[in-house]
Amino acid sequence: MNANRARETLIDPTLSDQALAVVRKPSVWEILTSEKYFKWTLLIPLLLLLLVFMLYPLFYCIYYSFHEWGMQGDALFIGLKNYRQMLHDGSFMEALARTLEVLVICIVAELAIGLGLALLWNREFKGQNIVRGLALLPLLVAPLVLSLLWNFMLEYDFGAVNQILTAVGLGKVYWWSPQFALFTICLITIWQWLPFSIFVLLAGLRSLPRDVFEAAKVDGASGWYTFRRLTLPMLSPLIMIIVVLRTMWLIRLFDPLYGTTRGGVGTELLDWIVYRTAFVYFDVGYGSAMAIFSLFLTIALCAVMFRLLMKSLGVIK
Amino acid sequence: MKRIAALLSCALVIIGGTVVGAMAQDAKFGLEDIPEIKNKSALNTIVETGQVWDRIMPYIEEFTKKTGVKINVERVASPVVYSKENVELMGGTGYYDVVYVETAWTTEWSAYLHKLEELASKYDPAGVEGFRQDIAHHSPSILICGQAYGEQMVLPFYTYHMSMFVRQDVFDDPTEQANFKAKYGYELKAAATAKELYDQGEFFTRKKGDLLKGKPLEHDLYGLAMMAGAYQINDEISCRMWGKGADYATVVRDADGKLKEFVITKKDKDALKETFAEYKKELQWASPGCLTANFDFVVAQQGEGRAIIQPHQFSNCFAWTASIVKEKVPDGKLGIWPTVGGQPYTGAWSVGVAKASKNPEAAYWLVRYLASFECHQAVMKEGGQLSTRMDVLSDPMWHTAENKYPFGILCDYLIDSWKKQAAYVPNYWYFNTKAGGKVYEMQMNVFHKPMAGEASVDQAVQEVVAKTLELTSKFDKTVPIREEK
Numbered sequence: 153m154n155a156n157r158a159r160e161t162l163i164d165p166t167l168s169d170q171a172l173a174v175v176r177k178p179s180v181w182e183i184l185t186s187e188k189y190f191k192w193t194l195l196i197p198l199l200l201l202l203l204v205f206m207l208y209p210l211f212y213c214i215y216y217s218f219h220e221w222g223m224q225g226d227a228l229f230i231g232l233k234n235y236r237q238m239l240h241d242g243s244f245m246e247a248l249a250r251t252l253e254v255l256v257i258c259i260v261a262e263l264a265i266g267l268g269l270a271l272l273w274n275r276e277f278k279g280q281n282i283v284r285g286l287a288l289l290p291l292l293v294a295p296l297v298l299s300l301l302w303n304f305m306l307e308y309d310f311g312a313v314n315q316i317l318t319a320v321g322l323g324k325v326y327w328w329s330p331q332f333a334l335f336t337i338c339l340i341t342i343w344q345w346l347p348f349s350i351f352v353l354l355a356g357l358r359s360l361p362r363d364v365f366e367a368a369k370v371d372g373a374s375g376w377y378t379f380r381r382l383t384l385p386m387l388s389p390l391i392m393i394i395v396v397l398r399t400m401w402l403i404r405l406f407d408p409l410y411g412t413t414r415g416g417v418g419t420e421l422l423d424w425i426v427y428r429t430a431f432v433y434f435d436v437g438y439g440s441a442m443a444i445f446s447l448f449l450t451i452a453l454c455a456v457m458f459r460l461l462m463k464s465l466g467v468i469k
Numbered sequence: 470m471k472r473i474a475a476l477l478s479c480a481l482v483i484i485g486g487t488v489v490g491a492m493a494q495d496a497k498f499g500l501e502d503i504p505e506i507k508n509k510s511a512l513n514t515i516v517e518t519g520q521v522w523d524r525i526m527p528y529i530e531e532f533t534k535k536t537g538v539k540i541n542v543e544r545v546a547s548p549v550v551y552s553k554e555n556v557e558l559m560g561g562t563g564y565y566d567v568v569y570v571e572t573a574w575t576t577e578w579s580a581y582l583h584k585l586e587e588l589a590s591k592y593d594p595a596g597v598e599g600f601r602q603d604i605a606h607h608s609p610s611i612l613i614c615g616q617a618y619g620e621q622m623v624l625p626f627y628t629y630h631m632s633m634f635v636r637q638d639v640f641d642d643p644t645e646q647a648n649f650k651a652k653y654g655y656e657l658k659a660a661a662t663a664k665e666l667y668d669q670g671e672f673f674t675r676k677k678g679d680l681l682k683g684k685p686l687e688h689d690l691y692g693l694a695m696m697a698g699a700y701q702i703n704d705e706i707s708c709r710m711w712g713k714g715a716d717y718a719t720v721v722r723d724a725d726g727k728l729k730e731f732v733i734t735k736k737d738k739d740a741l742k743e744t745f746a747e748y749k750k751e752l753q754w755a756s757p758g759c760l761t762a763n764f765d766f767v768v769a770q771q772g773e774g775r776a777i778i779q780p781h782q783f784s785n786c787f788a789w790t791a792s793i794v795k796e797k798v799p800d801g802k803l804g805i806w807p808t809v810g811g812q813p814y815t816g817a818w819s820v821g822v823a824k825a826s827k828n829p830e831a832a833y834w835l836v837r838y839l840a841s842f843e844c845h846q847a848v849m850k851e852g853g854q855l856s857t858r859m860d861v862l863s864d865p866m867w868h869t870a871e872n873k874y875p876f877g878i879l880c881d882y883l884i885d886s887w888k889k890q891a892a893y894v895p896n897y898w899y900f901n902t903k904a905g906g907k908v909y910e911m912q913m914n915v916f917h918k919p920m921a922g923e924a925s926v927d928q929a930v931q932e933v934v935a936k937t938l939e940l941t942s943k944f945d946k947t948v949p950i951r952e953e954k
Contacts, residue, residue, distance in 0.1 A: 222944055223559040308758030310769060328761040330921045413761055415914060416699030417921045431552050432910040433940060434559075 210447075217441040223434050234441035244425055244442065248449075250334060251422040255402045257338045258345070259395055265342070266349025266394075267387075271379075273350070274357045288351070290344045299411030302340045333417040340408045345401075349394050356390040357383070392461035396454050403450045422446050497842040497860070498603040500535050503834045504594055510828040511539040512835060514567035515554060517547040517818070521627060521852030528844055529835075538831040540567075551906060554578075563825030566832040570623045572614035572816035573899045574906040577944070579617030583822040586621060588833040604840065608883070610891040611857045614816050614900050618728070623821035624840035627854035629783040631708055631813035632882060634790055635659055636777045637804030639673070642682045648672075659806035663709075663747045666693075666780055666809055670754030673777040692754035694767040694776035697920045701763055703912035704814040705781040706744055707899075712810010715740030716898045717908065717937055718950060728901060731941065731950040733934055741933060745919050745926045751780070752920060760921055774798040781808050784883060785855045791875035803875065805882045812890055815897075817857050859884060903945035911936050 178186070184193045217234055221227035238244050273284065290298065305312045306327040314324040327336045360383070368378050406423040413419045415428065426446060430439025516522050522544060529540050545553060550569055557564040558581040570578065589600035604612060607625055615623040639645055640657055649657035653668050660666035670692035675681065677688050696702055710716060718731040752759060756770060768786050770776040772793025779790070787805055794801040807813060820839050822832040838844060845856035846864070856862060862880040866872060899905040915932050918924040924932065934952060941950040 220943075223555070224944075307766065309756055309775060310773070326757045329757065330760075330923065333761075414699045416917045417761060418923050420914075428910075428914065433907050434555060435943070 213440045213443055215440075216437050217444045218437075220437045223436055227437070230437070234438045235445075237438060238441055238445060243420065247420045247422050247425040250418070250420065251403060251405070254334065254338055254341070254405060254421065255399060257335070258341050258402055259398050261338070261342045262346055262349045262398065263391060263394065266346055267353055269346075269350050270353035270357055271383075273354055284351075287347050289347075291347045293344075295344060295407035296411055298344055299340060299408040301411075302343075302408075303412040306336060328413060328417055330417045333413055333419050337405075337408050337412070337419050337421075340412075341402070341405065345398065348398075352390055352394055353387060356387045360386055388464040389461060392457060392464055396457045396461060399453050399457060400450055403446060403453075422449075497606075498599075498837065499841055499843050500531060500838060502595075503532075503536060503838065504592075506536045506538055506831050506834060508828045508830050509537050510831070511541055512566040512826075512828055512831055513541045513543065513564055514569065514820075514835075515543040515545060515550060515565055516569045517550060518544045519547075521848055521854040524847055524851035525839070525844060528838075528847060532835060532838055536831060536834065538828070538835075540835065551910075555906075558823060558825075561825050563823065563827055565823055566826035566828055567835050568623075568821045568823050569626075570615075570819045570821055571906075572611075572623070572625075572819055573909045575615055575622050575819070575821075576617040576901060577903045577906045578821075579620075579622050579903070581824050582617075582622045583824055583826075583829055583833070584620045584622065585624065585822070585833070585836070588822060588829060592830050592833050593837075600837075603837070606842070606858045606860045607840070608857045608859060608887040608891075610815060610887045610894040611817050613891065613894045614897075615819050615821075616900075623819035624836055625817035625819045625857035626839055627785065627845075627848050627852070628815075628817040628857045628883070629785050630815045630817075630855070630883060630886065631704060631781050631808055632784045632787070632886070633659060633806045633808050634771060634779040634782050634787060635804045635806060636771070636794075636801060638800060638802040639682060639777055640804065644683050645681075659804065660778075660780070660809055661807075661811075663751075663809055666778070667747070667751055667754075669693075669778060670751050674754045688775060690774075691756050691770065691776045692778060693751055693759075694762075694770035694779045695748070695752060695755045695759045695781070696762050696764060696767055697748075697752060697755075697759050697917065698761040698763055699913050699917035701913070702916045702920065703909060704783075706741075706748065706912070706916050707814040708781045708808040708812065709744040709747065709810060710737075710740055711812035711814070711893065711897065712808060713740045713744065714810075716896075717741070717912075717933070718898045718902075718941070720896045720898055720901050728948045731898060731902060731948055733937060733950070733952045735953050738930055738934060742926055742930045745916070745929055749920055749926065768793065771803075772797060774801060781813070784879060785853075787879050788853065788875045805875075805878055807882075807886060807889075812893055813886065815887075815890060815894065855879070855883065859887075901948070902941060902950075903947060904941040904943070907940045907944050908937055911940060 183189055216227060218229060218231060219227035220230050220233070269287075273280065277283075293301075304310075306314070308314060308324060308326055308328070311327075313327070318324060326332065364382060365378060368382060373381075404423050405421055406427065409415055409419055409421060409424050415421075415424045420428075422442075423446065426439055426442045429435050429442060433439075522542075526542065529542065533539055543553075551571065551574065554565055554568055554570075555578075558568065558578055561581075568578070568582065570582075575582075586597050586600060589595075589597045593600055595602075604621070604624060608628070611625045611628055611630075612621065615621060615625060640659070646657045649669075649672055652672065655665075657669070660669055673681075673690060673692035675686060675690045677686055679686050679690070681690060696705055715734075715737045717737065718733045719737060721729045721732055723729045756762075756776070758766060758770075762770075764783060764786055767776070767779050767782065768790045771779050772790050774794070774797055782790075784805070787803065791803050794803055820836045822829050822836055826832045840858075842858060842860060845858045845861045848854050849856045849861055849867075862884055867876040867880045869877075894900065899909065902908070912933065915924075915929055915936065918932070919926045919929040938950055938952060
């Protein structure tokens, strides 16, 4: 027995069991669960997954953004040509401008309406659970399905919305006209994501300390003053979180286009042009350059907002 | 007596021989003709969602029972088919054994597909001759669409050959005919020219309360219903371009008939410009909803009695539109005619065998079976789609008094149209270039721009030419392309 253990540990066979127990090499399991390495044990599977599914495609994408490749034959290194082409590509620039327009419209609308409804729903009222439950529904439906549904509902001749408008004497609205189509896309997006803002802000309002507001009331502060000087500053970290998350998601807006205009009538956004270039034309190199640009744009915008968030939380000055 | 008996015997032999010969010639390839398949590896394929494949699934199960080869069928929305297959084909993964192909992609994918005649010579006891005999029942022009450089790469499954649908009851109405003649000075009949189509669009666009066939309308009426959305507009434009004897690029061949080059001629550019301008002008006689419309919307427009003409529509929507008309407009009836210029967009969803397939033998037989009389009859009878086999379309069952409308006239239209168009199809540019699929997708986006006011007609033509040159140079390295200045 001692001899076996000694072979395993390469330790003097004359040592007693007790002494061996003290100096023997720890097992793999013991190493993995030791205080020193446990954090890595937990992190490594995740890091491996990230490496395979995030970093590898990212580097692959960066690599191809410097090449011309149509998924046939060898990729041809062309340096910065794809990036130069992108800067001179009118369609790409228009898509970028539209994306920023959608970004601003949606975030402003979602925050304004979301905050209004959150303030309204922050009171006790009859049927509040039903109203809140129903309000969550748009978030639970797949975005692509929603876009197809809205496409039918907003159809000019047969759509339910125009039928209702006609029935009440308001006349038809041409929702997908070149003048309106981008706003219609915004409308669908806002309708779907409004509950997200409402519930995040509602949760924030519910967690605000009551004593501060009671003190303000005692001091005779008006409702508007209290909202401006207390509610809004206290909610600002949550507002920043909404802005950061929605910025990331809106730059990648794709589904509402797929089921409706397919990028037509002046609604082509950044992600659609990337999709069209990389997965319809299979111009992988140029599509990759566009995707990398989109990624760095998101990172840059979010970095600025994250800094603002940290400031609002008082983490940095 | 002996002489008479001998003569009678000879006559019987001749008659019998003729009958047997005719039967043999008319014998159609079916499941029973598939020989024992040695390779039993399962096949993977990808097809569209929808009724036709719902109805074909039992036939695929029968194929499995007969051959012992399991078929895994992946079903996705049709716009997704191309990208999913493209990735697997180009990556050479061999994941899809049987490939579902829109004919505009055939040449593009030819490097990744088996030549069917080579497979026939390898696996078919009837050899190449037997293969040729069976496929000769298909539309000659559709078969050409499924060829690349003269080789049959895919076999058609169902067609979406285009046509013009008119409200025949309105066209045949004496009051409408008289009013039309009084206003335009010529007879009201299915439009054969752009001017006639424009006039008819204008003539039939009416407001609620105006008269149609002497009765007041309960809603606004549009002369035309068009698919100007960034999805199927290119098929409509193709009808008109081909109808003008032009194309997106002209196919130039050498003395031996081999592809020499593609040239975007001045005539092609002028025709495209003219087509865009005509189409845009015609749009004023269509519902504003047409600007984002696909086929389903326009079918509903005409079906519900809100539009009189679908100038360019997939023929496989004819019976569907007719069924809506029957329900919504009780005295309404449709007519089917060639599109303006007489060269409608043509093609078919087809099936081919991937070169990287693990089991080309079974894949070949599945392709043959899917293109057989038996499956094509099911495509028409059960699936509600249009067969490309002339023997199916000529079947007397479609021409009975009960089925003549809508099926009989539809079958007659297709047979007639294919015969007339077969001479032109070999030189349609889409079917000769490896960049066909890419250019086709680009066109959806760019053709829509002048209609939506995102670009002028001139700008759109310039963009189409520039992108056609760019994509073709990039993706078709076999045949050069240039622009004629």
